[in-house]
Each structure stands twice: as C-alpha cells, then as structure tokens.
Amino acid sequence: MKKKLNSLFKKKDLLIALFSMLIVLSAAIIAVIEAFGIPVWKNIFKVCAVNEYSYCADGYPMSVHILDVGKADSIFITCEGKNILIDAGETNLYNFVNEYLKKLNVKDIDQLILTHPHSDHVGCMSYIVDEFNIRSFMMPYLKDDMVPTFKSYERLLDSLDKKNIKIDKPETGKGYNIGDMRIDVLGPVYQYDEMNSNSVVIKITYKNKKFLFTGDAGTESERDMISLGEDLSADVLKVGHHGSKTATSQAFLNRVQPLYAVISVGEDRNKLPKKETINRLKENNIKTYRTDLDGTVIFATDGESLQIFCEKGNKN
C-alpha cells in the first residue's frame, strides 16, 4: 500500500514538474515573439533547417533568389514590397515556384519577364499568371516564323488574355523604376534568327548594387550589347545560357566585371555548365555559384553590402 502511494506521489511530482516546464517554455516563447516579432521564428526555423530556406533574406531590403529549378531559369527579386519574376522553369516545377513565392507572402508580381519562349523558361508561367496578380508583363518580339506553338507557350498567351494583361516589348536602351529598383533594358539589341539571342537582358540596380540577368543570351547578343555602348557593369552576373560555351565571352566579362556569378543549371544531356565557361570565370577571379551544387542561391543586400546564402551550405 505504502509502495503504491509512493509511486503515485512520484508520478504526480513528475507531472507537476513537466507542467511547470511547459508553462515556463510557453512564457519564454511569448516573450520572444513580443520582443522580436515573428521573423525571429522564421530565422530559428532556418537555423534548424526546417524547410524555411526562403526566409534567409528576411530583414534585407532587397534580395535576389536564383531558384534551383534544374537546367532552367526562374529568378525572384524582391525589394521593399515590389516583386519581379524572371522566367518560370519547366512546367513540372510549378509547385516548387508557387510554394516558394507563397512562403514569401507574394501576392502581386509587379513585373513578370519571359526572357524568351523556350520551355525551360516559359514552363509553368501560365500558372503563375493564373495564381498571382501580374502588374506588367514583358517578353521579346519575335519574327513570325519564330513564334512557338508548343503547349506551355500557348497556355501562357491564353492566361494573359484571360486576365487582360498586355504584352510589353523590351525597349532596349530604356530604363524605368519599380519602387526603389532601377530597371535597365540592355537587350536584345536586334531581332535575331536564333531564339536564345532574343533573350531579354536587364540590369537591376538598388542603391550601389547591380545585378545583370542575361536569360540565354549568347555571344552574338553580348557583342551587340557591347557595341551599343551601354553600361553593362554589375556586381552579380546571372550567367547566360546555363553556362554554355556560346555565352559569357571574355569581351563581355571585361565590360560587366562582376564580383560574383551564378549559373542556373542541373543535370542535362548537354552537360552544362561547360568547363570553358567555368575556367573563364575562374581566370577572371569571379566567385561562381551553381544551383546544381549550391541549391537555391540568395543574394541579399541593403544596397551597400552583399550577403550570399546557399541552400546547400552557407558559402558566403
């Protein structure tokens, strides 16, 4: 009887101790939330690697997210509540791109850009148009015989039409502002017979930091941008055409002079990026990130300094 009573008391003590700990823990959680707000929790999740990687850039006024969409492009840029999406990966990546934007609480996309209508860029863009509020849309003007007829492209045209979104053509040499970001359209300089060269090339400047996005533009397009005499200089270069050897010429690097480069790439029959490109970037002392090795890469800035976060290990 005595034994039974003792064990009952022990159990009761244990329960009281556990309950007290729970109360203390809850009070501590509430105190931290009240003192620092919700973002602290996002950062805690980030440190704990609970699939909250997209929050790395929280607290920075501007960030550029090179999404890991394999050998394709999808780049999300956000600055003080204004959002830009360049390309949308392949069709099967809709859930990934959509979830990524949703996690960042994106509802409006101020500028959606299709650099050029190849499937690894146009892929899931129609679903993005259906799902988000698109304020403006840009894609290159193509010669009649180059207009594609594949499904994801036609679906995109339907989605744009349904929402009455007009298609802006890139006006090379012109600049405009989206919030605090300056957007300069640098290419395509001409209409080309080769689709990749028709890629929209834009530079985004936020205070003292500049990012250059080249789509799949190749050396032909690079040469014409150089000839036009535009200021191509940038801190970060999104390497053209997934690191293929037909882009990122030495002449182009001389003009851009980036400190960092990032290649959006994954397993592919063309075995990109090519060694020549990687070596050229190395020889120019450009620190290069690759989505196939680093996962999604985030550049976060206050306009003066730059922080780089890699999903597969922080390499900054």
Ligand SMILES: [Zn+2]
């Ligand atoms: Zn591509």
